[in-house]
Amino acid sequence: MQQTQSANLTTVATGTNVVVQAVLAMALGLFVVGMVGFSHISAVHNAAHDVRHANAFPCH
Amino acid sequence: MHVFRSIVFAASLAGLIVGALISVVQFFGTVPLIQKSEVYEKAAASAEHKASHSSGGEADHHHDAEWEPEEGFQRNALTVAANILTAIGFGLLLTGIYALRQRPVHWRDGLFWGLAGFAVFVAAPGLGLPPELPGLPVADLTARQTWWIATAALTASALYLLILRSEPWAAVLGLILIIVPHLVGAPVAPESHTGVPATLSHQFVVTVVLTGLLFWSLLGVATSLAFERVSRQRS
Numbered sequence: 001m002q003q004t005q006s007a008n009l010t011t012v013a014t015g016t017n018v019v020v021q022a023v024l025a026m027a028l029g030l031f032v033v034g035m036v037g038f039s040h041i042s043a044v045h046n047a048a049h050d051v052r053h054a055n056a057f058p059c060h
Numbered sequence: 061m062h063v064f065r066s067i068v069f070a071a072s073l074a075g076l077i078v079g080a081l082i083s084v085v086q087f088f089g090t091v092p093l094i095q096k097s098e099v100y101e102k103a104a105a106s107a108e109h110k111a112s113h114s115s116g117g118e119a120d121h122h123h124d125a126e127w128e129p130e131e132g133f134q135r136n137a138l139t140v141a142a143n144i145l146t147a148i149g150f151g152l153l154l155t156g157i158y159a160l161r162q163r164p165v166h167w168r169d170g171l172f173w174g175l176a177g178f179a180v181f182v183a184a185p186g187l188g189l190p191p192e193l194p195g196l197p198v199a200d201l202t203a204r205q206t207w208w209i210a211t212a213a214l215t216a217s218a219l220y221l222l223i224l225r226s227e228p229w230a231a232v233l234g235l236i237l238i239i240v241p242h243l244v245g246a247p248v249a250p251e252s253h254t255g256v257p258a259t260l261s262h263q264f265v266v267t268v269v270l271t272g273l274l275f276w277s278l279l280g281v282a283t284s285l286a287f288e289r290v291s292r293q294r295s
Contacts, residue, residue: 018159018162019160021061021064021067022064022156022157022159022160023160025064025067025068025071025152025155025156025159026152028068028152029148029151029152029153029156030149030153031149032145032148032149033149033150036145036146038205040202042126042127043127046126046127046128047129048139048142049194050086050094050139050142051142051143051146052142053090053192053193053194053268054086054089054090054094054191055146055182055268056182056186056190056192056268058201058204058208059192059194059198
């Protein structure tokens with residue numbers, strides 16, 4: 001009984017751990033896309049200009 | 061942190077390949093259209109410049125000081141780099157989803173998630189803010205970015221409710237979430253004259269949407285294959 005319980009706890013802990021790591025990676029992805037496609041810094045904007053237009057990200 | 065490492069490694073590998081491939085497609089598709097449009101944009105800007113000079117205005121001179129990549133190699137190299145970074149960024153989102161699902165991912169699942177990405181990041185925001193060539197009249201940048209991000213976020217939540225939940229209320233709420241940003245409406249551009257021909261704009265919209273479809277299909281398949289291989293090796 002105790003063994004199953006601790007096994008269950010480990011599974012739950014691993015599950016949460018995977019969720020945290022996956023969400024962290026997804027947040028990193030959003031940050032990268034945000035920098036390339038949505039930054040207001042004019043040098044960054046001009047560097048990625050053609051890609052912004054080609055991805056239909058808002059641009060001026 | 062082995063899951064995080066697997067995700068980052070798989071997304072980087074897939075993003076590198078897809079970003080490079082899509083750059084080649086863009087050099088034949090969207091880039092020539094952008095360059096044609098810039099001829100009209102520059103003509104309009106120089107006409108405006110002359111007008112402001114004749115009226116004695118000294119405004120807009122700071123525009124000349126902004127850094128811009130040099131035409132040719134530098135500009136194209138930055139386009140490839142930006143495409144690879146964008147593909148890695150979106151690839152991290154897709155691979156993160158595969159990790160969250162915690163089951164083996166077939167390339168067909170990857171294709172499906174890629175198409176979901178197309179719906180969220182191309183189709184839904186593009187309905188209100190269609191792909192635009194440089195030199196067209198547009199609304200305030202921050203307002204458009206806010207609407208774009210909100211629409212993508214609502215559509216993503218809607219797809220989650222529609223596809224991954226089985227309750228009837230979830231289906232209804234999902235459809236509502238898809239419609240709401242379009243009822244609110246995207247920021248509208250001020251009425252003004254543009255020299256860019258309508259046929260060029262139309263061609264650009266079709267090219268961008270098709271390139272987007274190709275990008276997301278390739279990214280979905282590439283991330284699923286890469287993640288499956290990387291996580292199998294680690295287990």
